[in-house]
Amino acid sequence: MTSPSERRLRKEFLELIKNPIPGVIIDGEKIEKNINEWNVTIIGAEGTIYQGETFELQFLFNDKYPFDSPSVVFIGKNIPEHSHIYSNGHICLSILSQDWTPALSVGAVCLSIRSMLSSATKKERPPDDLIYTKTCSKNPKKTKWFFHDDNV
Amino acid sequence: MNISCVICSDLFVSTDSIYTTPCGHIFHQVCLIQWLERKKDCPQCRHKCTERNIFRIYFNNNNLDTSSVNSENLIETIDNLTLKVRESEMTVKNLENQKNKLEDQLQSKEKKIKKLDTTVSQFNQIIATMRHENDLLSSHRASYKIIETENAELKSKLELLQTVESVLTASQSEIDEILKQNLDPRNLAVMVGTLRRELNCNEERKNIMRKQLQSIKNDLRAEQEERKKLEEALSSYESKNHSLQNRLKKLEMKNWHENSEIEKDNVNVTTELNTPEVVKKPRLALLDIDDSNTPSPLSRDELQKRIQKIQESDSPYFKVKSSSIGLTCAIKNPSHSHEQKSETIAPNEKETSKLSIFRKPHLKMTLNTIKKPDNACIYNGLGSTTKVLQSDLKEASKGLDSFWSVASKPKSNFKKKLSAAALNK
Numbered sequence: 060m061t062s063p064s065e066r067r068l069r070k071e072f073l074e075l076i077k078n079p080i081p082g083v084i085i086d087g088e089k090i091e092k093n094i095n096e097w098n099v100t101i102i103g104a105e106g107t108i109y110q111g112e113t114f115e116l117q118f119l120f121n122d123k124y125p126f127d128s129p130s131v132v133f134i135g136k137n138i139p140e141h142s143h144i145y146s147n148g149h150i151c152l153s154i155l156s157q158d159w160t161p162a163l164s165v166g167a168v169c170l171s172i173r174s175m176l177s178s179a180t181k182k183e184r185p186p187d188d189l190i191y192t193k194t195c196s197k198n199p200k201k202t203k204w205f206f207h208d209d210n211v
Numbered sequence: 212m213n214i215s216c217v218i219c220s221d222l223f224v225s226t227d228s229i230y231t232t233p234c235g236h237i238f239h240q241v242c243l244i245q246w247l248e249r250k251k252d253c254p255q256c257r258h259k260c261t262e263r264n265i266f267r268i269y270f271n272n273n274n275l276d277t278s279s280v281n282s283e284n285l286i287e288t289i290d291n292l293t294l295k296v297r298e299s300e301m302t303v304k305n306l307e308n309q310k311n312k313l314e315d316q317l318q319s320k321e322k323k324i325k326k327l328d329t330t331v332s333q334f335n336q337i338i339a340t341m342r343h344e345n346d347l348l349s350s351h352r353a354s355y356k357i358i359e360t361e362n363a364e365l366k367s368k369l370e371l372l373q374t375v376e377s378v379l380t381a382s383q384s385e386i387d388e389i390l391k392q393n394l395d396p397r398n399l400a401v402m403v404g405t406l407r408r409e410l411n412c413n414e415e416r417k418n419i420m421r422k423q424l425q426s427i428k429n430d431l432r433a434e435q436e437e438r439k440k441l442e443e444a445l446s447s448y449e450s451k452n453h454s455l456q457n458r459l460k461k462l463e464m465k466n467w468h469e470n471s472e473i474e475k476d477n478v479n480v481t482t483e484l485n486t487p488e489v490v491k492k493p494r495l496a497l498l499d500i501d502d503s504n505t506p507s508p509l510s511r512d513e514l515q516k517r518i519q520k521i522q523e524s525d526s527p528y529f530k531v532k533s534s535s536i537g538l539t540c541a542i543k544n545p546s547h548s549h550e551q552k553s554e555t556i557a558p559n560e561k562e563t564s565k566l567s568i569f570r571k572p573h574l575k576m577t578l579n580t581i582k583k584p585d586n587a588c589i590y591n592g593l594g595s596t597t598k599v600l601q602s603d604l605k606e607a608s609k610g611l612d613s614f615w616s617v618a619s620k621p622k623s624n625f626k627k628k629l630s631a632a633a634l635n636k
Contacts, residue, residue, distance in 0.1 A: 161218040
């Protein structure tokens with residue numbers, strides 16, 4: 060028997076294959092091997108400062124999904140230079156922690172991140188990047204985020 | 212009923228307990244309560260919501276409308292099946308990819324195998340050639356070994372021969388030392404054999420030398436006998452000479468008497484100057500005395516002829532004669548003929564000196580002493596000269612010729628023997 064989280068993830072996966080989101084490519088083969096770990100490629104939207112760049116996102120789900128939010132980080136060599144994205148790949152985004160709802164999905168999160176990137180006007184790291192990257196945990200969910208930018 | 216729960220994304224079934232929030236969003240009861248335990252707001256609109264203000268709602272399911280329920284289920288099943296189909300397609304794709312990869316691998320492997328086969332054949336060829344070479348080399352090695360052993364044998368032989376050579380050349384004490392060091396019976400046997408051979412050779416040589424010595428002794432004896440003969444001949448000639456001189460003295464005495472008589476005649480008969488010669492001639496026909504004061508043209512011609520004869524004769528007589536007395540005067544009266552003679556005699560002397568074994572000193576003496584009397588005169592040692600009779604001269608020359616021919620033969624024989632002995636050596 061498949062767990063409710065796995066059923067939900069399968070449905071999400073099927074939905075994304077049926078109706079793919081522009082600028083978001085999911086790694087089907089890897090997801091089929093392990094449904095709890097997704098690698099998603101985000102393409103920098105045209106007309107933005109990230110045009111032509113590609114970034115890789117890693118989604119890690121636990122068995123309490125969708126009640127628990129997934130852990131989402133940028134991985135790989137190219138981590139977008141953004142005021143809400145730390146150099147270790149952690150993303151300062153409310154829906155990934157306290158504003159998470161079970162109604163949200165992988166596609167919704169991807170869209171939110173892509174819109175966050177697209178809304179940026181200049182490439183810069185967060186002001187506390189150095190301190191955070193030195194002190195933070197590996198799992199971004201263990202960070203207590205203090206959100207100061209409500210524009211996203 | 213094509214409505215799904217947002218939390219679990221499953222379609223609502225008529226049998227499900229469906230609850231609604233005050234804001235009007237519907238969820239499964241299980242899903243909504245589970246979420247409300249964590250957060251008191253609507254999952255969809257974040258409107259405030261607690262377990263108290265949620266309500267169960269009921270749909271009026273028409274029994275006739277069972278097909279619709281079935282259709283919902285069917286859609287779900289279809290979704291699941293499509294997912295499965297997709298999965299299977301994916302697996303098929305993967306398998307195909309794997310197959311292609313494996314085929315590629317197979318092809319590459321086959322190519323590799325072919326290459327390896329060719330290399331194997333090449334290596335086999337190389338191995339065959341190497342074996343061949345190895346065989347050749349082993350045969351070479353065998354021959355080399357044989358040669359080495361031969362070389363060693365030859366070396367040992369050479370050493371042995373060297374020791375033998377040293378034995379042959381070394382002194383007695385050295386030989387003793389060598390014999391002490393060399394105790395190999397074989398070597399000693401070889402040494403003894405060589406020494407015996409050497410001894411035999413030496414004996415043979417000794418015999419040859421002895422024979423030569425005997426022959427030389429015989430020659431010497433023969434020579435001595437010849438010498439005695441010659442001495443006898445010389446003594447006889449000397450006695451002859453003495454008798455002739457005596458006769459000459461007598462004749463001179465006679466001549467002096469006759470001259471005195473002629474002078475007496477000249478006082479009486481003062482005729483032409485030629486007359487005494489005419490008178491003399493018949494008287495002195497045999498004697499033909501040459502007076503230096505009165506040289507007659509006839510006698511000169513005769514003398515020259517004789518000189519020529521002597522010159523041409525090549526007789527060793529003159530050499531023998533050189534030991535006789537009274538020829539030194541000829542040097543004091545050098546004449547035209549004498550110069551000619553010395554010139555002509557020189558080469559003859561050289562020739563004889565070449566042939567003679569009693570070389571330089573004696574011959575040089577003869578060279579110096581042989582001076583021909585220009586008028587074939589013989590000085591008698593008393594200050595006067597006497598003319599030698601032609602017949603006497605001839606006799607003397609003949610005798611000497613015979614002597615010389617006798618004397619020269621053994622010499623030449625002896626010489627030949629000597630040269631032969633030298634060659635044998």
